[in-house]
Amino acid sequence: MFMQALGFGIITASILAIGAVGFTTQFGVTNILNLAYGDVMTASAFTAYVANAAGLNPWWGLVCGAIFGALFSFLLNRVVYTPYIRRGSKLFVMIIITISISLIVQNLLQVIWGPQFYSIHVDPGRTVHVLGMVFTTSQLYIIMIAGLALVALHSLLRFTRIGKAMRATASDAELARNCGIGTRRVIDLAWLMSGLLCGVAGVALVMELGSFQSTTGGAFLVPIIAAAVLGGVGQIYGAMLGGLIIGVTTELAAVFINPQYKDVVAFGMLIVVLLLRPQGILSEVASQKEVAA
Amino acid sequence: MSLAWAFYFSTVLVYLGVNMIACWGLNLQYGYTGILNFAYIIFVSAGAYTAAILTLGPKTDGSFQQYVFGMNLPFPLPIIAGGVVGGLLSALVGIIGLRRLRSDYQAMVFLVISLIATTVVTNDVGLFNGPAGLSVVPKPLDTVVNLSLINYQWFYVGVTAVICLIVYWFVRRITNSPLGRSMRAVRDHEQAAAALGKNVAAIRMRAFVIGGVIAGVSGAVLVSFISAWSPGGWLYQETFVLFTAIIVGGTANNAGAALGALLVPVLFLESTRFLPPIGRPGLIDALQWVAVGALALIFLWFWPRGVLPERRRVIRLSTPSGPAAAAEPASADQSTGGK
Numbered sequence: 001m002f003m004q005a006l007g008f009g010i011i012t013a014s015i016l017a018i019g020a021v022g023f024t025t026q027f028g029v030t031n032i033l034n035l036a037y038g039d040v041m042t043a044s045a046f047t048a049y050v051a052n053a054a055g056l057n058p059w060w061g062l063v064c065g066a067i068f069g070a071l072f073s074f075l076l077n078r079v080v081y082t083p084y085i086r087r088g089s090k091l092f093v094m095i096i097i098t099i100s101i102s103l104i105v106q107n108l109l110q111v112i113w114g115p116q117f118y119s120i121h122v123d124p125g126r127t128v129h130v131l132g133m134v135f136t137t138s139q140l141y142i143i144m145i146a147g148l149a150l151v152a153l154h155s156l157l158r159f160t161r162i163g164k165a166m167r168a169t170a171s172d173a174e175l176a177r178n179c180g181i182g183t184r185r186v187i188d189l190a191w192l193m194s195g196l197l198c199g200v201a202g203v204a205l206v207m208e209l210g211s212f213q214s215t216t217g218g219a220f221l222v223p224i225i226a227a228a229v230l231g232g233v234g235q236i237y238g239a240m241l242g243g244l245i246i247g248v249t250t251e252l253a254a255v256f257i258n259p260q261y262k263d264v265v266a267f268g269m270l271i272v273v274l275l276l277r278p279q280g281i282l283s284e285v286a287s288q289k290e291v292a293a
Numbered sequence: 294m295s296l297a298w299a300f301y302f303s304t305v306l307v308y309l310g311v312n313m314i315a316c317w318g319l320n321l322q323y324g325y326t327g328i329l330n331f332a333y334i335i336f337v338s339a340g341a342y343t344a345a346i347l348t349l350g351p352k353t354d355g356s357f358q359q360y361v362f363g364m365n366l367p368f369p370l371p372i373i374a375g376g377v378v379g380g381l382l383s384a385l386v387g388i389i390g391l392r393r394l395r396s397d398y399q400a401m402v403f404l405v406i407s408l409i410a411t412t413v414v415t416n417d418v419g420l421f422n423g424p425a426g427l428s429v430v431p432k433p434l435d436t437v438v439n440l441s442l443i444n445y446q447w448f449y450v451g452v453t454a455v456i457c458l459i460v461y462w463f464v465r466r467i468t469n470s471p472l473g474r475s476m477r478a479v480r481d482h483e484q485a486a487a488a489l490g491k492n493v494a495a496i497r498m499r500a501f502v503i504g505g506v507i508a509g510v511s512g513a514v515l516v517s518f519i520s521a522w523s524p525g526g527w528l529y530q531e532t533f534v535l536f537t538a539i540i541v542g543g544t545a546n547n548a549g550a551a552l553g554a555l556l557v558p559v560l561f562l563e564s565t566r567f568l569p570p571i572g573r574p575g576l577i578d579a580l581q582w583v584a585v586g587a588l589a590l591i592f593l594w595f596w597p598r599g600v601l602p603e604r605r606r607v608i609r610l611s612t613p614s615g616p617a618a619a620a621e622p623a624s625a626d627q628s629t630g631g632k
Binding site: 031033035080083084087089091092093094095096097099100101102103104106107108110111114115222225229258260261263264267268270271274275 | 409573
């Protein structure tokens with residue numbers, strides 16, 4: 001029972017980790033709390049659905065969803081967020097702007113697709129038993145994708161010049177600009193990467209859930225934020241760890257308390273973390289920064 | 294005016310009043326003090342629930358709905374109790390949410406609280422009757438005034454108007470008082486306000502609790518009118534409608550908030566009722582949310598201060614009395630006298 005719940009937890013945790021890492025990359029660099037993130041996930045899932053319905057293998061659908069997520073996030077920043085920041089909107093107002101975008105995207109999806117549920121058919125493959133946990137092959141793929149994505153991101157940030165530039169921008173955008181780093185390009189890249197991971201997380205989520213509708217991604221946003229904040233905003237490894245903790249805890253809570261309270265546990269943990277350690281478990285101080293564009 | 298129109302028109306007027314009250318409360322928190330309270334609708338809902346159970350009467354064994362503390366209080370008391378509960382709950386949430394957090398983290402906490410509250414209320418059937426909510430809440434003074442249905446509608450419009458006036462007077466008194474000035478100082482420059490000896494945390498808390506009381510009153514007025522309460526009617530998106538109303542009407546301007554309540558939740562959202570039913574069910578609702586989001590974006594781009602912007606307040610040093618005052622040019626006297 002416990003091991004099985006832990007197994008579910010690990011799958012949820014991998015999806016959460018992808019989402020949380022994507023969220024934190026963008027939030028850390030630009031300081032925009034993008035509440036539309038979950039709805040971009042849903043939009044990517046619908047892209048994958050369309051690709052799948054057109055005859056593509058679901059895993060190619062995942063690639064399509066990821067590309068769509070990357071482009072959509074990039075455009076969202078270029079067309080909406082950056083112009084508002086240039087116009088002098090503060091951190092404060094940006095939250096209202098991202099929540100408007102979230103409502104618009106979510107409801108446009110509903111206008112197009114209606115309130116009913118859709119599903120991307122994935123062949124679950126053979127079941128594999130690991131230490132009393134049962135996974136299907138497709139679930140193992142999701143866990144592997146999560147692992148690969150995170151290793152790739154880690155390498156990018158650690159071993160490349162652009163990764164270094166991104167870390168510099170995240171810690172102090174103005175100083176980075178003064179040192180000759182093209183922060184605009186770094187920010188564009190951050191949105192692209194964040195969107196890519198967002199797309200992967202969205203498609204992986206609906207593959208795992210089996211069915212989805214226009215509100216699915218939005219509902220998954222709070223656990224993602226919880227994982228990102230738990231890890232410390234902008235901290236990639238923290239977000240991975242946060243994803244793991246939140247994923248496993250919520251699935252254990254679902255089994256041992258009540259499945260309905262799964263989200264409440266994630267929400268409660270987010271609030272506790274914000275109160276006790278708003279800077280996250282692995283982090284420097286999240287100081288009073290303004291939005292960067 | 295035909296009877297159906299009279300019925301409709303009076304209902305819309307009550308909605309307008311309720312939304313105006315709610316907007317004033319939120320404006321006090323958001324416009325004046327700069328608190329992004331995305332859980333605002335929860336306090337409206339709490340006030341509504343309180344008013345409902347305090348008019349429903351004690352629960353009997355054969356009752357088809359579950360609730361707690363059933364009582365049968367006479368008219369103004371349930372509404373006052375709604376305000377008190379809204380305020381108490383705000384104090385509780387404020388202790389958690391109003392810590393020294395970055396404003397975006399704070400907004401996140403309130404958003405999450407709103408989501409938790411909806412989940413808990415929907416699932417706890419014993420306490421709040423789950424998703425079904427409460428119904429057949431008796432209308433206040435129905436048996437006392439003994440009016441026909443349509444006349445009762447107009448009577449309730451009057452009741453709402455009186456409550457609106459009281460709330461407006463109260464809010465204006467606060468925003469024009471030294472407390473209101475401190476609130477704006479906290480909003481504009483927290484460190485400066487603290488440096489001048491203002492207790493920032495206490496001022497935020499006061500704005501939050503007063504806003505919560507007003508939220509509770511607005512919910513209580515609504516629930517007594519529509520006779521029903523359900524958690525599905527008070528989702529976090531509803532808070533966003535009120536935010537949009539304030540942004541459109543004018544942030545930190547009480548008349549602006551009232552105008553916003555007229556423009557957004559009443560005119561803008563009610564007008565879709567007259568559209569022919571096109572497409573599948575739910576399509577118009579979804580389009581409506583798209584439109585509300587777009588409205589907020591458009592106003593934040595073109596008119597970020599709203600239709601009725603905040604009054605610019607310039608504080609002049611008072612002219613000294615005595616011979617020096619006589620030497621002042623006459624225009625100075627006029628400018629101080631005309632306030």
